Amino acid sequence: MVHSAESLLPTLWHNLSAAVLVLDEKFIIHYANNSCSELFGLGIKRLIGQPLSAAFSHHHINIERINQYVLLDGVDCQQHRVDVVFIDNRAATLNLHTRRIQHQNITYILMECRRIDDEVRFDQASNQLHQYHAARTLIRGLAHEIKNPLGGIRGAAQLLQYEGCQSERDQCAELIIEQADRLTELVDRLLGPNQLLHKTPCNIHQTLESVIKLSMLDNEHNIKVVKDYDPSIPDIPIDQAKIQQVVLNIVRNAQQALLTGGKITLTTRIKHRLRRGERLMKKALLIQITDNGPGIADELKETLFFPMITNKDGGSGLGLSIAQTLIEQHEGMIDCDSWQGHTEFNIYLPF
Template identity: 40%
Template sequence: MAPDKLHTDILDNLQTAILLVDTDLSVSYINTAAEALLDVSGNRVLGEPISQLFTEVDNDQASLLDAINNISAFTKREAHLLLSNGQTITVDCAVSPIIEHDVTTSLVMEIQPLDRLLRISREEGLLSSQQNSQTLIRGLAHEIKNPLGGLRGAAQLLAKELPSEELKDYTNIIIEEADRLSNLVDSMLGSNKLLDLQALNIHEVLERVKSLVDAETGSQIKVARDYDPSIPEIEGDKERLIQAILNIVRNAMQALMAEANPESMITLKTRTLRQFTIGTHCHRLVCRIDITDNGPGIAKAIRETIFLPMVSGRADGTGLGLSIAQSIINHHHGLIECDSEPGNTTFSIFIPLPV
């Protein structure tokens, strides 16, 4: 049973994805929002089984059949749908039966996409966590550096009073360790210099990073490139962006070299995104940089905290590289996200483009 022209016009102007499914689970109507969400053409899917549009991950169609047979509505929260194009989306799905003479004649499916909302919520949490950690670090830095300065000064004065050069070795250790701790705190704080913004091609930054990685590894790790040459110039600080991206690539490089896999590869990929939200602000055009490696992946226990200072997956790591990278990209009004599983780890950098 398909809706008439008036109802079709109304449904096609809704932002909610609407599907009408017959009792044999074939599609009798799909509105414009559903076509866009499921990436299908309405004319081609009418009369086709709904399984041709999507399947629910880790589930079957029993719930739809129950709704038909038992004349009952249901709602599924955060359902994962595998689309015909291979993409997986997260949605809220409400199913309601249409009843005539106490018999279900069709089902109405209302599908609300959650991926964007979940991502925005995750980004807001990430940005808030980054800001909170920076505030905490600045407070700790003040409390640490003041006594360190006094400690260093006292050691210098003591060294002048010591009669033996051998005894001065001990004061030199105090001075060197005080300097080391001070430098560590400065690294955690990041640079206080203002960004040197200029129009630049992001691929120049990536090529510089690639050349540094090739030099450090002796070209043992293959670095593949998948660039979109149509990306316009961004407003950025070239040296800071090189540092941020190099910190990420070096992490991947070190993970791959530890694994000693002859098929090790890092891929640098660039694309543009339209109407993309970073935090709470929607940007008309965004540059996306993906840094992907086929290494062992990031340990699940630290995936949610890898951008916080002093969090590292390596025993000899300082845990500052990713925190500094995130801070640099934040200063460019952007964000870094990470998706990791064994054999496929991707760090995605999003930087707004001037329009």
């Protein structure tokens, strides 16, 4: 026997894994599926007719936002990682999705709740582990970079102690100065760029052309550069030298990854309404640098933008961390997505 879709609906509704509520404009609960009683620890009968807030002893749901977005503007509203405490004192973290629905000329709010405690805990543990590894790598790298010049300085000072000949003494002094400068340079690079930006309206494509010219001076693997520019992009106020430095480092990284040749693509676009975490950009310039190399090594992915993360002989691992500082100074965003055969870096700069 084939059941009609209609007759299946009540069963479907009660078997959804998400806890689903239907609220009216005053946030009174009209319907709740079975998963709600499990989540809230209250029978469905005890939920219906109650205000939403009565289902919690404490909650961080942004009711004002739901009012504004869902009821007034009619757009969906998502709230991530909302901490709540239920009536029976159980604490939980929820993801909420709310949408306006109309039924028989009455406006309702459809609210889907998913519990994400396990994911949050897993993320925290995994973040902690990655940070621990990044910190260890940073300390090891630093120790290594500092120890070499220190050894040189100590050796030269020892020689200086017993050296009678003036020209030899001069050589030792020179060595000490050289190694001290090396240490200063290291510290400066670690501290990152600290000058103020000199922003002027710039043609981004001219900046990218300079990067291509510079990077192609040394193109021993015959890497192809493909340009996919949006010519309608107007001048944008940036510190041209700094943005050039950022893109050049990313292009150099791609060149260094393409050991057997390949392709680097530079793309420019205008993007609207971008959200990353708390930050919202109404209008942004996207500069995308893509290569078809082997991809970022798995063990580097989570901490890619940390200082001293590198797997290159002689690499300082500071390129991407400096890039991030410079993009932050522009109030922009930088991210990376990578798998075997594809690596893309996206730089967003606000207009």
